[in-house]
Amino acid sequence: MSQTITEKILARAAGQNSVKPGENIWVNTDILLTHDICGPGTIEVFKREFGINAKVWDPEKVIIIPDHYIYTKDEKAQRNINSLRKFVKEQGLKYYYDPGTPTYKGVCHVALPQEGHVRPGEVIFGTDSHTCTHGALGAFATGIGNTDAGFVMGTGKLLIKVPPTLRFNLNGKLPAYVTGKDIILRIIGDIGVDGANYCAMEFRGTAIEQLNIEERMTICNMAIEAGGKNGIIEPDDKTLDYIRARTKKSFEVVKSDPNAKISKDFNYDVSSFVPCVAQPHLPSNYAPAKDKGNVKLDSAYIGSCTGGKITDFIMAAKIIKGHKVRINTYLVPATEKVAEGLATEMIDGKSLASIFEEAGCLEIAQPSCAACLGGPIDTFGRTSGKEIVISTTNRNFVGRMGSKDAPIYLASPLTVAASAIEGKITDPRKFM
Amino acid sequence: MGNDNSIIIGKVYILDDNIDTDLIIPAEYLNLVPTIPDEYRKLGSYALSGLPNNYARFIKDWQVTSEYSVIVAGKNFGCGSSREHAVTALAAAGIKAVVAESYARIFFRNAVATGELYPMESEKTLRNAFKLGTQIEVNTNKGTITDIASQKVFKLKPLGAVGPVVAAGGIFGYARATGMISKKK
Structure with missing residues (x-):
């Protein structure tokens, strides 16, 4: 059966040959990302449900990147970071980037790929709606709440609905004055803030090929602003160069099948786009x-x-x-x-x-x-x-x-x- | 969310389309952790405090909960952030159900996963069907919302595939009921 990149990633993660839009499936998680404002609540849900001595399903796959309330005197914000530190120590988490130390990174959605934690074909859940950024590298990535994240923390699994795919075919020569931001704001302007609700937004075409990885991240980052479940771009040579410079871990490049069923196609000639x-x-x-x-x-x-x-x-x-x-x-x-x-x-x-x-x-x-x-x-x-x-x-x-x-x-x-x-x-x- | 909670009676608060998570709970309050009881109550006291000042007060001065039990809203309710604090704040303020034309995905998911409130969908917009503070009854089993004074009944959409998750009280209850994870000791 022909499938989209999103469907193929989810099928693999569910241990199935294929999946269909609308199907509810349990998927295995490759990365769970959390930060300082949702991490503490997630940890408490995890302990409440799995017990105070419970261990996370995989200490190398829970990645904590504090980034929201770092340079503030707010006492609760500081308390929240301390509770992350305590949890990291107790669980032996491998990847934690601690504020105030040389390991501190900054904004999680830039740090995650920068540190080689985003790889094509993987499933990433994060307690932040802009987790969809990571689809720019050919992963399935979406935002979840604390309760779902607490569940993933304990089991490595999550029940999700397979999204239908909206495909944005962006072709033509990209003018120097048109950026990734102009492209995504134009698309959101056309389809509205709920235009992609529950859907995968797949971006492709010669205009996407012309963009560097960071510009592709800008586009996928804002899939959520149209309600999208994930934004995704098929990996190409630029993607592989970016990833290989950052991680030695193996991964499997997944691409859409030629005849995959698309819910709706949107065709654009970007040479007509303007700064907006x-x-x-x-x-x-x-x-x-x-x-x-x-x-x-x-x-x-x-x-x-x-x-x-x-x-x-x-x-x-x-x-x-x-x-x-x-x-x-x-x-x-x-x-x-x-x-x-x-x-x-x-x-x-x-x-x-x-x-x-x-x-x-x-x-x-x-x-x-x-x-x-x-x-x-x-x-x-x-x-x-x-x-x-x-x-x-x-x-x-x-x-x-x-x-x-x-x-x-x-x-x-x-x-x-x-x-x-x-x-x-x-x-x-x-x-x- | 058991069946005993399937009938909700109370006053209705009316909202527009695209009520985003920053309106529901402004980010400055995200230093509060929803699982800490005192902070759960505080989140409730700030629910909908991001609304522009021309809206009717959702929570009166010196109160920590709202006089309203149900929100009737337009399209794309809860758009924006994945912050579960949005669902939690409304529930902590006393909201038992939201009846919207449609939901942003993550808000809907968080409502189901936490079991904190019922995210019901109306068949058409009901924003003009009720006035602010109208006494209504929501029956989540039958899928209806009724104006108690006039006895006018409006149909709601069935919860569908998430019905069993809601019935089990959220993602953990559902996973335990279906054997996906072991029973709580």
């Missing part, structure tokens, strides 16, 4: 950046799992170089490695960090989720009043970055950088 924004308060409120030039801004934010990778900062720096920003411009590298890259990556002999500094951006923050989701009151970059923000993050819900009265525009690093220079929403082609 998602207007408040939904990621689906699409508008071309050039049509929103009358929107004055108070701050710009570059960071998060979807918009704080090194390629995001390189894109922003290319625009900002030689200009001054007119508004508060917050820079939050996703991981320590991205932070290092800001010092070592050069454009015309200048580091990204010095380009941003000379442009008048605020001092580069330490890696974490920071203000992408508001967080504790003392979080770097958190909105507190009526400021209008343009951001490379993934959600612009009311109050998402802290203040209910601070509207958020989502955009690519190119558009955010151009807008920071002008102090209003600006199409980056002006600086290209």
Whole structure:
């Protein structure tokens, strides 16, 4: 039977030859990812259900990456990290990246692939909705709650429904001013915030082939903003080069069968795409950046799992170089490695960090989720009043970055950088 | 969630489409751990505190739970984050069932997996069928929501494939009932 990449991965994980959309199956988990805001609750569910002396199903497959509330004086946030440390020690977990130590990484969805924990064909569950990021490397990856995660922790298994596949065929020559973010915001604008509810979103075509791995991650990261269960891209040579540079573990490349049944095809010619924004308060409120030039801004934010990778900062720096920003411009590298890259990556002999500094951006923050989701009151970059923000993050819900009265525009690093220079929403082609 | 809870009587709170998890429980409260009883109650006291100020208060000043027992909402209820705190906060505030036109997948899944509240789907939008605070009865077995004063009855969709999981009280109860994991000692 012909199957999609998503179906083939799930069939293997269920020990079946094939699966069909709608079928409920128990799957074996390759990786369970958790962090500081859902980890403590997950651990308590695990202990409540399996006993206080229970052991996790596999200490090498439970990966804990604290990232949300790291640089805060909030006592409960610190208590939560301590409870993770205690659990890691007691369980002998192999992969834990401890804040305040050299092992600290930063945002889990950038750290997980960076550290070689994402491999094609595997099943990844994470206690975070943006776990769908990892489909960019050809894995099945989806977000779950604490209770389901507690179940996985004890058994390595989870009961899931096989999703139907929506296939996005993205072809044509990709203009330099169109990024992964512009592609996914356009798609979400077209299908809506529930347009892919319960579905697998499979991205393919010559435009996807042109994108580097981090840009593919930006696209899969936001599958959840259309309600998708997972986003996925078939591995190619770029994928394999990326993975082999990071892990020696073996894996099996899975691809869709040629005649696999697709629930719906969406065909795009990306050469017609333009730099865009998602207007408040939904990621689906699409508008071309050039049509929103009358929107004055108070701050710009570059960071998060979807918009704080090194390629995001390189894109922003290319625009900002030689200009001054007119508004508060917050820079939050996703991981320590991205932070290092800001010092070592050069454009015309200048580091990204010095380009941003000379442009008048605020001092580069330490890696974490920071203000992408508001967080504790003392979080770097958190909105507190009526400021209008343009951001490379993934959600612009009311109050998402802290203040209910601070509207958020989502955009690519190119558009955010151009807008920071002008102090209003600006199409980056002006600086290209 | 046993059968004894299949009838829910109380006041209804009305919401729109796309009620996201940041509206349900703003991220600043995610330092609270739902399994700690005192923090469970606190999460409840912050339920729907992310709503813009033009909404009717879900929880009155100086109260920690809501006067409402059921939420009637539009499409895509609970979109956004996988935070189980969203389901927990509503349940801790006193919500027994949500009746929405549709759900975002993870919220629905978390409601089923935890057994904290019934995620029922209406056949068409019921946002205009009731006024804020209308006394209603939800029968989760029969799949109905009734305006108690007028006795007008609206059909709800059956829970379908997740019905057995809900009936077993969540993912753990279901896995134990079907022999997937051993009984709790």
